Amino acid sequence: MAAAALVLTASAVLPTRAQKARPPADYDANFNYDCDRTCLNGFVDGFLAALVAHDPSRLPLGREVKYTENGQTLRLGDGMWGTATSLPAYRIYADDPQAGQVMFMGVLQENGAPVIFCVRLKVELHQITEIEVVVSRKEPGSLARPENLVQPNPLFSETLAPAQRRSRQNMIAIANSYFSAIEKGHASFVPFDDNCNRIESGVQTTNSPPQNAPPGSVSVLGLGCADQIKTRNFQPDTLIRERRFAVIDEERGLVFVLGFFDHDATLRSYTLADGRTVKQTRTAPWTWEIAEMFKIQDGKIMRVEALVNPVPYGMRSGW
Amino acid sequence: MNCARALAVLLSCWMFGVAAVQSASAPSAPTKPSECDRACLNGIVDQYLAAIVAHDPSKLPHSENVKYTENNVELQLGDGLWATATGIGTYKLYMDDPTAGQVGFFGIVEEDGHPGILGTRIKVVNHKATEIETLVARPENPNSGFPNPAGLKDKPIFSEDLPENERIPRAKMIELADGYFSTIQQNTGKIYTSFADDCQRVENGVVTANNPNGSGVAKMGCEAQLKTGLLLFVTRCRDRRFPVVDEQKGLVLVSTFFDHSGSPTSFKLVDGTDYHVRPPFDRPYSFVILEVFKIQQAKIRQIEAVIVTVPYHMPSPWVKYPK
Numbered sequence A: 001m002a003a004a005a006l007v008l009t010a011s012a013v014l015p016t017r018a019q020k021a022r023p024p025a026d027y028d029a030n031f032n033y034d035c036d037r038t039c040l041n042g043f044v045d046g047f048l049a050a051l052v053a054h055d056p057s058r059l060p061l062g063r064e065v066k067y068t069e070n071g072q073t074l075r076l077g078d079g080m081w082g083t084a085t086s087l088p089a090y091r092i093y094a095d096d097p098q099a100g101q102v103m104f105m106g107v108l109q110e111n112g113a114p115v116i117f118c119v120r121l122k123v124e125l126h127q128i129t130e131i132e133v134v135v136s137r138k139e140p141g142s143l144a145r146p147e148n149l150v151q152p153n154p155l156f157s158e159t160l161a162p163a164q165r166r167s168r169q170n171m172i173a174i175a176n177s178y179f180s181a182i183e184k185g186h187a188s189f190v191p192f193d194d195n196c197n198r199i200e201s202g203v204q205t206t207n208s209p210p211q212n213a214p215p216g217s218v219s220v221l222g223l224g225c226a227d228q229i230k231t232r233n234f235q236p237d238t239l240i241r242e243r244r245f246a247v248i249d250e251e252r253g254l255v256f257v258l259g260f261f262d263h264d265a266t267l268r269s270y271t272l273a274d275g276r277t278v279k280q281t282r283t284a285p286w287t288w289e290i291a292e293m294f295k296i297q298d299g300k301i302m303r304v305e306a307l308v309n310p311v312p313y314g315m316r317s318g319w
Numbered sequence B: 001m002n003c004a005r006a007l008a009v010l011l012s013c014w015m016f017g018v019a020a021v022q023s024a025s026a027p028s029a030p031t032k033p034s035e036c037d038r039a040c041l042n043g044i045v046d047q048y049l050a051a052i053v054a055h056d057p058s059k060l061p062h063s064e065n066v067k068y069t070e071n072n073v074e075l076q077l078g079d080g081l082w083a084t085a086t087g088i089g090t091y092k093l094y095m096d097d098p099t100a101g102q103v104g105f106f107g108i109v110e111e112d113g114h115p116g117i118l119g120t121r122i123k124v125v126n127h128k129a130t131e132i133e134t135l136v137a138r139p140e141n142p143n144s145g146f147p148n149p150a151g152l153k154d155k156p157i158f159s160e161d162l163p164e165n166e167r168i169p170r171a172k173m174i175e176l177a178d179g180y181f182s183t184i185q186q187n188t189g190k191i192y193t194s195f196a197d198d199c200q201r202v203e204n205g206v207v208t209a210n211n212p213n214g215s216g217v218a219k220m221g222c223e224a225q226l227k228t229g230l231l232l233f234v235t236r237c238r239d240r241r242f243p244v245v246d247e248q249k250g251l252v253l254v255s256t257f258f259d260h261s262g263s264p265t266s267f268k269l270v271d272g273t274d275y276h277v278r279p280p281f282d283r284p285y286s287f288v289i290l291e292v293f294k295i296q297q298a299k300i301r302q303i304e305a306v307i308v309t310v311p312y313h314m315p316s317p318w319v320k321y322p323k
Helices: A003-007 A037-052 A168-184 A225-230 B003-010 B038-054 B170-186 B222-226
Strands: A061-069 A084-086 A091-096 A101-110 A113-124 A127-136 A192-200 A239-249 A254-263 A269-271 A277-279 A286-297 A300-311 B062-070 B087-097 B102-111 B114-125 B128-137 B195-203 B206-209 B236-246 B251-260 B266-268 B274-276 B285-296 B299-310
Touching: A037 A084, A037 A091, A037 A101, A037 A113, A037 A127, A091 A254, A101 A239, A101 A286, A113 A300, A127 A300, A168 A239, A168 A254, A168 A286, A168 A300, A192 A225, B038 B087, B038 B102, B038 B114, B038 B128, B102 B236, B102 B285, B114 B236, B114 B285, B114 B299, B128 B285, B128 B299, B170 B236, B170 B251, B170 B285, B170 B299, B195 B222
Parallel strands: A061 A127, A192 A300, B062 B128, B195 B299
Antiparallel strands: A084 A101, A091 A101, A091 A239, A101 A113, A113 A127, A239 A254, A254 A286, A269 A277, A286 A300, B087 B102, B087 B236, B102 B114, B114 B128, B195 B206, B236 B251, B251 B285, B266 B274, B285 B299
């Protein structure tokens, strides 16, 4: 599916089901998780190595570790533990030592085919207690273009100067405002940087060269983050649901969010802010499962990068 | 979905050999017949179809706490297909179980002109729907070929009553249907059910066994296919339920899942031939399935399935799992 479809399919509003920002699950501000950035990244690397070796016994696991793939609880050793075949070259880490959590986005091979892969680990006292994998494959209905993800934007690995950082709650509020803006159809309350850019499943969906637009489409791909939302092109997005602000990396200004974009497909056409009419081509309800990362610097959203995966309409997270 | 994928899917009715045979869970079988006979059950289906097209759940008599699932996700009545259905096609297959108060239906539903294959099961208590389990298999694009709503043609065999002397006990009917899945799950070439020589299978509107116009595996009969051991890439036939047993017509409706773990990627067929698993079966994912079996003379004669892809190992909202 063209990236334009994603851009043109975000957002009708159900105010009665408005979502609120929630801090990471089970986060205990008074608990010393005893694992710094280097330690957390080491757990990711160890996890990836074990996954590719198809050997979960290599991991230091808590007694009741929970493992999910695309929202489904699996036993360790099942699912991608049998299909992952090479370590990723494309790597983005977000570390949250305060909450004992780390999130990773990358591209790895699954039986020879590249897939876009995210994993969240919760690490308590040097044992993994939660593993949440979201993977997007090139398949019917998928947006995934893993071949486009070659080199992560350096912004994601740059450490912010102390003056550029914001509090955890402020970072969550900023990321949450992005989703609320999509639902509401106006972006005035979202602090976008003028150079904000977004990549979704390997496709650049803002400030995109005109040639990326499907012929004959009403494309907003060429617009920036704020201007795109202002067009009200996200009206088909019914609900952005179960937002979990799983990892807050204060040092690098990263917020990693997990959630769902529901589309009930009842809006057959809609009018953009400039008066153009967009016909909705999808006729059946659908849901995107998303893992989305925000780079926030000086209180502004600089970059957005997401994994977007099709799942049955209304599916829950498993968390 | 392209032809290669369609072929792969049609080959997917085959199971990995090492897993244990799953026993058939008992269907809901009250000791006394419900007050809703065949005409009543079919009427509930027709009211359901009219209600979804009207986008109005109030047009379907339902209990206050009715449970509704769509493609294996529990939704509110009024959401999902309830808001998008715009018409019902002419293909209609009813399965009635007055004893259990349950009815199954396969047909075509249109969403703004786009047809999808509809499979549904409804439980009826006191003339009200208390459970609605719906699958909608939608083509990714009009040329995908799988699912193929246009491929669903009326098969009189499904609506023909069995002669009294050909009818068999409910438990035996379930055993035959369950044996089909056990055969797939074992995948050793041993047959755990009985097939009629002219048994045919249709999956999502595509004839995938005993296809007179097909080639290769699709041309083979039901039993011959399963004897090859081809379906080793189906890891599990999971959570089999047998909610509708239509003794009068010899029909059993089964709800189940096929899990594909994506590994191993090669194995040997029963005859020793090397088989290499091709996409999409080399990655983890599952099918949620509603499948009906026509049983004549204690043999499976016709099979028809509605199949929807879901995330790997997605649990059923209709099964209580141990904690």
